[in-house]
Amino acid sequence: MLNDIALGHLQKQGLKAVQVERLxxxxxxxxxxxxxxxxLGICDERHRRIASEAGLLDGLVAKGxxxxxxxxxxxxxxxxxVLRNRLRSMGTMTRFHQEAFEMRKAW
Incomplete structure (x- = not known):
């Protein structure tokens, strides 16, 4: 069962109810x-991204x-x-460290 934070993210992002139920x-x-x-039949790229974000949020909360x-x-x-904003809105963190990078195209 996903936690309320992850469920809220799925719903806020508009993931279809049937997909939320499957997750x-x-x-x-x-x-x-x-x-x-x-x-689970979650094949659309946008839906996969949303499900992945929710999975990360769920895992972070589950791990304390x-x-x-x-x-x-x-x-x-x-x-x-997305992670930074959702974690801040939950009041669950004070510091977010990010390694910044950009993907380059192969020539």
């Missing part, structure tokens, strides 16, 4: 996130992220912004 009822317990989303926590993140700027 709630079929918890991830493996090492292949893409295959998990495929099994609380007020005063420091979060260290390395990943895409857009995902970092």
């Amino acid at each position: 709630q009822m079929n918890l991830f317990a493996g090492d292949d996130w893409a295959a998990y989303l495929d099994r 992220a609380s007020k005063g926590s420091e979060i260290w993140f390395c990943g895409p700027a857009g995902l970092a912004e």
